[in-house]
Amino acid sequence: xxxxxxxxxxxxxxxxxxxxxxxxxxxxxxxxxxxxxxxxxxxxxxxxxxxxxxxxxxxxxxxxxxxxxxxxxxxxxxxxxxxxxxxxxxxxxxxxxxxxxxxxxxxxxxxxxxxxxxxxxxxxxxxxxxxxxxxxxxxxxxxxxxxxxxxxxxxxxxxxxxxxxxxxxxxxxxxxxxxxxxxxxxxxxxxxxxxxxxxxxxxxxxxxxxxxxxxxxxxxxxxxxxxxxxxxxxxxxxxxxxxxxxxxxxxxxxxxxxxxxxxxxx
Numbered sequence: 344x345x346x347x348x349x350x351x352x353x354x355x356x357x358x359x360x361x362x363x364x365x366x367x368x369x370x371x372x373x374x375x376x377x378x379x380x381x382x383x384x385x386x387x388x389x390x391x392x393x394x395x396x397x398x399x400x401x402x403x404x405x406x407x408x409x410x411x412x413x414x415x416x417x418x419x420x421x422x423x424x425x426x427x428x429x430x431x432x433x434x435x436x437x438x439x440x441x442x443x444x445x446x447x448x449x450x451x452x453x454x455x456x457x458x459x460x461x462x463x464x465x466x467x468x469x470x471x472x473x474x475x476x477x478x479x480x481x482x483x484x485x486x487x488x489x490x491x492x493x494x495x496x497x498x499x500x501x502x503x504x505x506x507x508x509x510x511x512x513x514x515x516x517x518x519x520x521x522x523x524x525x526x527x528x529x530x531x532x533x534x535x536x537x538x539x540x541x542x543x544x545x546x547x548x549x550x551x552x553x554x555x556x557x558x559x560x561x562x563x564x565x566x567x568x569x570x571x572x573x574x575x576x577x578x579x580x581x582x583x584x585x586x587x588x589x590x591x592x593x594x595x596x597x598x599x600x601x602x603x604x605x606x607x608x609x
Contacts, residue, residue, distance in 0.1 A: 364436045365399040366390065367425060369451070372443035378478060379442050382451060385483035386440070393491060399434060407432055422456050422463050429458035436464065440486075447473045453486050455494050465493035525607035528600045535597035542590035549583035 366387050371379040383401075390396045411431040425437035440453040452468040467489035471477035556576035563569035 361395055361397045362436050363399070363434045364390070364396045364438055364455075365404050365429060365432045365434045366401075367428060367437065367439045369440040369442045372441060374442050374444045374449070378449075378475070381475075381479055382440075382442055382483065385479050386438075386453070386486060389483045389487040390438070393487065395491060396436075399432060404432060422454065422461065425454070425456045426458055426461045429456065434458060438490075444473055449473050449478045449482065451478070451482050451486060453490055455490055465490055467493055521607040525604045528604035528607065532597045532600035532604060535593045535600060539590045539593035539597060542586045542593060546583045546586035546590060549579045549586060553577075553579035553583060 366383060369379040369383050369386075387398050387401075390398050408428060408431060421439075425439045429435075429437040435458060437456045437458060438453055439456070440451060442452075443450045448470050449472070450468060450470050452466065454466045455464040456462070457464050467486055469482045469485040469489070471482045471485075553576045556572050556579060560569050560572035560576055563572055
C-alpha cells in the first residue's frame, strides 16, 4: 500500500506544469443565458480544482480582448475563434463550449484547443436531466473529467498504471500471506508427524506388553492367574489399538498439512 501511494504521488509530481488557459463563455442554444453563465462558473471552478490548469479571470480576459480590439458578438466556440482569442490572451490553451436543451435533457459540450498549433486537443459532451441541480453539479464534473481524460496523457494513463500497481501490491500481499501459511502448515506437518511417531512407538510398546501377558496366560498354572493375564493382555491390546488410531489420524493430518504447505509454496 505504501508503494502504491508513493507511485501515485510521484506520478502526479512528474506531471507537466499547470497550463494557462482561458474559458470562453458557453454558447447557449435554446436555453436561458443565466444557465450558460452559471455553467461557465462551475466549469471554471472544476478546471481550477484539478490543479492542471490556471484559468484566466473572466474580467481580465474581457479587458484584454477589448484592448486588442477583438469584437465579440456572442460566445466563441469555433476553433478558429478560440485560437485567435487565445493568441491575444497569451494562454496555452482555450476552452469553448455549448449548452443546449433537447426535450427534458441538457446537453453540454466542451472543446479544448491548443493555441500554438490550432489543433483541437479534445471535444467532450455530457447529457443530464433538465434541472438546475444536474446542470450545475453533475455536468461540470463530468465534462472536466472527460476533458482531462481525453487530453492529458499522464492523467489518461494514471488510472491504468495505478490499477496495475494496485494489482501488483495485491499479488505481493497474497504471496506474503501464502508464504506465512505455507510455513505454518509445514510447522503443523512436523508437529503431527511427531505425534504420529510418538503414538506409533506407544502402540508398539502396548502390543509388546499384550504379547507378554498373552504368553503368561498360556503358561498360567491356575485359573485366576490365567484370567488376570488374559485381561491384562486384552487391555494392552485395546490401548495399542487406540494409539494406532491416534497415530493414523496424526499421520494423515501431517500429510494433509504438508500437501497444502507445498501448494502455498508453489
